[in-house]
Amino acid sequence: MDAGCERSRSQPSGQELREDRGDETHLLGPRASSRCHGAAALWAPGSRARGRLGARPQPGGRIRPLPRRPAAPPAPRPQAARWPRSRRLRPRPRPSHAPSRRAAAAGPPAAELPAAGLPRAPALCLRPGRRGKTTLICRNTMERQSRNSDHWRWLCWCESGLSPGQSRDERCGPAGEIRAHGWIYLARRFWAREVGKMIGLEHPLIPVQHQYVVTSTIPEVKALKRELPVLRDLEGSYYLRQERDGLLFGPYESQEKMKVQDSWVTNGVPPGFGKELFESDLDRIMEHIKAAMEMVPVLKKADIINVVNGPITYSPDILPMVGPHQGVRNYWVAIGFGYGIIHAGGVGKYLSDWILHGEPPFDLIELDPNRYGKWTTTQYTEAKARESYGFNNIVGYPKEERFAGRPTQRVSGLYQRLESKCSMGFHAGWEQPHWFYKPGQDTQYRPSFRRTNWFEPVGSEYKQVMQRVGVTDLSPFGKFNIKGQDSIRLLDHLFANVIPKVGFTNISHMLTPKGRVYAELTVSHQSPGEFLLITGSGSELHDLRWIEEEAVKGGYDVEIKNITDELGVLGVAGPQARKVLQKLTSEDLSDDVFKFLQTKSLKVSNIPVTAIRISYTGELGWELYHRREDSVALYDAIMNAGQEEGIDNFGTYAMNALRLEKAFRAWGLEMNCDTNPLEAGLEYFVKLNKDQNSCFAHFKEENGWVSRWAIRPY
The missing domain is CATH 3.30.9.10 (D-Amino Acid Oxidase, subunit A, domain 2)
Incomplete structure (x- = not known):
């Protein structure tokens, strides 16, 4: 992803963060289920394909149950003639006592789903077994109630796994009802949109x-x-x-x-x-x-x-959607595969590893289903799908832009003001300036493998920020408000860094159980127990899902609100930034009063803002968070106040060049789920003395993180 939409302000190993100061199946409802206690519903190929575990498609879409050995074979079967292991998987009963801890976390079953019009493909439901192996305990599919009927019913083959005295309905639920004490996994090809609508999701397919x-x-x-x-x-x-x-x-x-x-x-x-x-x-x-x-x-x-x-x-960008979905607990998808069953084995292994181990086995952020949001309307999805299908075999270029379906409803307050002055880039539905052109310069979009028409203008913007002062629109940043009596405990559990004091900000990272960098966020402690979290536009829902999941797992009493679309953000950076902003506020912006990484609520040109003294450029600067409808007034006030200082616009291309020179890391580029903090040079932001409430501390204790990594070259 473009660095302009990926949030990171990390510094090299051993250095503090600083600035140049200038003058200083199948269905998942809310806890809906496959009805298999602690079960993970894994890869289920479509009705035209052969199932992984030996299930064979039959006429009418039914799936024949796995073959079973005779109850009393006439003679012992020779070892060489035994069925392959995948054929020998048979339903195994689960004790009727309370579900496992992981199953209990999913909450009670809650969703009765209509049977009419549902798909026919199988849902293979498995649970973790001994030595990391899985055991088939249930298989559901659909069949038409009669040849001429449009109504469907669930068929379950679980009888051989029933406990004594247990009926099939007790184990699998009545027809038309799906319950989940673990996970529901949707792999439904062209039925995915219909299934998603049943739980209130509009999958962009x-x-x-x-x-x-x-x-x-x-x-x-x-x-x-x-x-x-x-x-x-x-x-x-x-x-x-x-x-x-x-x-x-x-x-x-x-x-x-x-x-x-x-x-x-x-x-x-x-x-x-x-x-x-x-x-x-x-x-x-x-x-x-x-x-x-x-x-x-x-x-x-x-x-x-x-x-x-x-x-x-x-999908709008041709790529499938693979992984857990934000907004609905335990809902996993593997949909939108434009190239068919060729992906089945790899995707099934990827998801099963993630479900069993609590983290993705490797980075596949480009397939994250949470890269889409409410802004992906049907009209947008159709326009982009047409474009993507037609572009299937074209040559791709660096920093390529595709324009079908744009702009979406997700535009900043400055979009109309800046549209004619710059080349816009697409970031998670937002239009954000990449670079600005001057009169007489080539304004066309000209992709190339070499230096193209934006190279010189970006160089000018770079000098503008280094020598004078510049303004950039950072509204696409993901923004979350977290508050509540357990907010500090939750964030201390989530992040490898310490929690900043009230009125201050820091850079923090969420780590996976194996110590990989799952996300990077800016954490601002605005008032006691209330925090503003900032992340890159491309990882907005990716990060929010992880935070929400950890909050539910730990039972934390917090309120988490996504305020991304409510707030606009302007970045003001450069050696003259303090001089320009001081003209517009009565708040003292001097270095002694408004320190680096400090946050304050103040008024700029009588407009309420939350000001954080930080800049991704590494120069003296502030980020001003404000109501989206105030963006134009705030921008005009800053531009007018900075005329004497030679103020001008700059875009994300120049910001990316500036952050690279300061060695600021970007999540998705210099770090992701394939790297640990030391490999990414983030040791300054990782506090090894975290208490036992921290999941990072638990990982350190269980895996010897310090002793193994302290001597590892990087």
């Missing part, structure tokens, strides 16, 4: 018609002694691979020619839709077929035996 063509046997292909590699032609916009003794190739049309299944967008997926296909349309892909024939001449003599036109789901 659009069904797109994708066609591929299969040929008959081609003698030249049949004569090959090894399988052809997959071919991807970026100019022709198609992929091609061997299919038995023939070839299969599928094109990606331009956004003008591609077809979205609009009726599904407005009315939802037709109840009962499963293996059906759409009518083929070769005219729509003919130019790609011709390109493939030119590249692979044997196609000219081949016969087409099948044209498949089926639905695939696209």
Whole structure:
């Protein structure tokens, strides 16, 4: 991600943070469930694919239960003839006593969900077993109640795992009800939007018609002694691979020619839709077929035996959504896979590791479902999906921008004022200035692998902040208000740093159980027990989910509020920053009174602001948090007051250059879930003497963090 949207103000190893001063299945309702105590509902391929644990798709969408050995075999089975381990997994009863601690944390079951119109794919429900292995304890699927009915019912194969005297309904719940004492995992292809709506979530997915063509046997292909590699032609916009003794190739049309299944967008997926296909349309892909024939001449003599036109789901940026979802507890998704089942094994392993160990096994922030929010409307999602599908095979550039569906409803108060003066970048739905142009300069968007038209203007902005004073719009920062009688205890548990005193700010990091850097935030102690937390725009809901989850797990009495859209932020930085702001406030901004990393509530040009003396540029500066509707008035007042000092705008490109020179780290770039604090040079912000309430201290005690890492070279 661009450094402009990733929040970090970290310093190199052994150095204090400083500044240059200048003049100084399947469903998850709220605690809804798979009805398997302590169970994790893991990867469930679609009804057209074979299940991981040997479940076989049957006509009508049913999944045949796992094969079971005879109760009394006539003779012992030889060891060599035993079934593979995946075939031998059988339901195992769970004691009827109270659920596990992890299960209890999920709370009581609460959601009765309608059976009509639900999907047919299986939900494989497993629980952790001995030595890290998993045990299949329940499998649910759906079937139509009658051939001509649009109503569905749950089928469960748990009878062999029932406790003495326990009925199937006691174990799995009645038809149409899903309960979860652990996790619900949604992997539903084009049904994902419908399932999400049942719990109040609008998953940003659009069904797109994708066609591929299969040929008959081609003698030249049949004569090959090894399988052809997959071919991807970026100019022709198609992929091609061997299919038995023939070839299969599928094109990606331009956004003008591609077809979205609009009726599904407005009315939802037709109840009962499963293996059906759409009518083929070769005219729509003919130019790609011709390109493939030119590249692979044997196609000219081949016969087409099948044209498949089926639905695939696209997210706005083409990438799937994988992981836990903010706003609903224990809701995990693996949806939006535009390239199908090829991802199944890796994604299933990734999620199961995360569920079992409490943290992602490696960084996949680009697939985080929380990169989208309420700003991803259906109109935006459709526009971006069209663009992304059409751009499937284009060459990508550094700092690339794509403009379909923009702007969203998420614009700062300064958007209209700055729109004509700068090149805007897209950050989690926000429009934020990347760089500003002057009269006579090239204002076009010109992506390149070399220096392009923004290089000189960004250099001027860099000098502006270093030598005079500049103003930048930082409104996309994620902003959380946390207060309550347990707020200090919660934050002390969350962060590896100490909690700042009232009226002060620090940089703090949330670490995973294995000591990886999950997030970096600015923590400001505004009043006793009340905090303002700031994070990068791209990690807003990513960080909020972790905070909310830890608060619930620990039973902390706190109120957590996301105020990102309520507040605007202006950054004023440079050696003349104090001089400009002092003209607009009666508050003493001198170094002795308003110290570095201090926060105060004051008025600037009679506008209430929360001022934090900090700047991501590393220069003397303040960040001014204010009501979003006051942004224009505050900006105009600052610009007018700074005319004598030569004030001007600067964007995120210049800010990124400035922070790199100060060695300020950025989460997502110099640190993430693949790095520990020492590898990222964050030891100044990690306090090894945290008390036992801290999860970091618990990790240190359990894993010998100090003794192992103190001598590790980095």
